Amino acid sequence: DQQVKQNSPSLSVQEGRISILNCDYTNSMFDYFLWYKKYPAEGPTFLISISSIKDKNEDGRFTVFLNKSAKHLSLHIVPSQPGDSAVYFCAASASARGAQKLVFGQGTRLTINP
């Protein structure tokens, strides 16, 4: 049962435009959400997070939006740069579960074209 889903395996965006990556979840107990960026043969690096008490969090070019009623979150990157080309994973956790395990989506490969 895939509790966190990224339905787009890949996305191609022109440099300077906005990149929008989407993520859906099914577990209503999730209350903390994160986005990670991963280059080939490297570990993921943390980008941005959002708690369920918020619906938006912004950090520089990156903004995460959370729609709890739709169980949907999205990551906006603007403007997109060539260095943003990577695989992006969304992840979720439920505080009440104590151990704070992160459940990851399948990832979306973002390619920024010059």
Place this chain on the structure above:
Amino acid sequence: DGGITQSPKYLFRKEGQNVTLSCEQNLNHDAMYWYRQDPGQGLRLIYYSQIVNDFQKGDIAEGYSVSREKKESFPLTVTSAQKNPTAFYLCATRIGPGVKGGELFFGEGSRLTVL
């Protein structure tokens, strides 16, 4: 220089052999995790440990074993019972179970290939 060190980066194994992947951290984080990455499947949790001498099974623990004898170290053994061990293995740490939210910090990964 603080961080998470995974070794070896690349490892080849014959079928039927056990192999141990190392994960060492000097971030003084309490919690440590092992994830596995396969193409198109994201990261799946194998085992995790919140404190020394304690660890819990994740979603895909069968065929794996771990130990947590020291805070800094969380080695993962891939046993011959693991049916499809070829994958990219990622170790991660987190500050501790008492801290709400909080991101995981990942190592560089170890790629295991079974010949």
